[in-house]
Amino acid sequence: MYLFQRTVASPVTCTGVGVHSGKPVTLVVKPAPPNHGIKFVRTDLRDAPRIPALFRMVTDTSLATVLGSNGAIVSTVEHLMACFSGMAVDNALVEVDAYELPIMDGSAFPFADAVSRVGCVEQEARRCFFIIKKPLEIEEDDRSVSIYPASGYTISATIEYDHPLIGTQSRTVEVNTETFMNDISKARTFGFYHEYEYLKQHGLARGGSLDNTVVLDGSSILNEGGLRFDDEFVRHKILDCIGDFSLLGMPLLGRIVACKSGHLFNHRLLEALFANKECWETGFPELPQPAAKALAF
Ligand SMILES: [Zn+2]
Known part of the structure; x- marks a missing residue:
């Protein structure tokens, strides 16, 4: 850290x-x-x-x-x-x-x-950190996103899609420069072909293509090279979650658990955090102390 x-x-x-x-x-x-x-x-x-x-x-x-x-x-x-x-x-x-x-x-x-x-x-x-002091959870139907005190920054995400290539995927990542680079940064955004057609018809996704989106139809992936990871979808959800919580404007010390969450739901947790000031504080974690003398021998 x-x-x-x-x-x-x-x-x-x-x-x-x-x-x-x-x-x-x-x-x-x-x-x-x-x-x-x-x-x-x-x-x-x-x-x-x-x-x-x-x-x-x-x-x-x-x-x-x-x-x-x-x-x-x-x-x-x-x-x-x-x-x-x-x-x-x-x-x-x-x-x-x-x-x-x-x-x-x-x-x-x-x-x-x-x-x-x-x-x-x-x-x-x-670096001044945003430190979670008390748990905060929001839930609606089968979606939830929660945040808990922790000594580092961890995200656990679960997604569930009624699609044979996605299904249920879960992953936990301790967010640091190494895990971000190796495990998360390469996961691409994804979408379904019928949604993409709809967006195009409405003048959106004009720049969208197989070069920048994993596109699924009913049973397959349309991109020639296939997936970068078997669970690329949940990894991308974690990537999006890191982006959403970066808007705190400072590094986070906390554990996020997101189940079927997305940008909108993540932003609702951020709103709830700002409304519940007893759940967090900002501050500077202790600098590591020099090793005690006895350990030097
Ligand atoms: Zn994204």
Whole structure:
């Protein structure tokens, strides 16, 4: 666990298309000073408005997570935000020249790979953590998402789909830079062919294709290469969950248990957290003490 804040060592550039808009977009992640947090800047708009990546800036979650401030928006931020959280990047200025972030291959790997290539630098300021003190659970029908006190950051997710290739999948991940890179970042977004057709007819998913979405029909996967992991679907749910909770604006110490949850439900837990202030506090975990003398022998 990193105790000091980090930023990228040098700028990182990614280009692609927005999955809903189909519009080309270039994104540049630039180093930022301590306590800056993650902020987006719309370089294509007059006065280049800045939008902090914080839960209170969320304006929509129906198809993608949209952040807005003073009339400017930035959309589909969840996979890049998951990358920052998973790779422990606390501070960055993200320049974008369109309203929707590039979907890349539908996972967070292209972002995580680009960040790991330039590397991160540790900064002089301590990381302030969002520390869960009491359990909080929300439940509706057969869906639930809960958060519990923990000494690290863990996510357990279960999904259930009435589809022969998905069925019930469960996975638990202790979120750190290594597990994020190896186990989570490569899991792609997925969808069903009939939904995709519907979205297209309504002028959405214009940039959606087999290059950035795992597409299932009644019994098979349409993508030529198949899956990257047998349980790629639940891994992607964990990726989305990391992105959603990154909007706390600080690293989390807690254990999340999500059953058939999604962006909307995760945001409801975040709302419930802000309404139940006795369930958490912010602070600095103890620095590891130097080993006791007796242990040196
Ligand atoms: Zn996703």
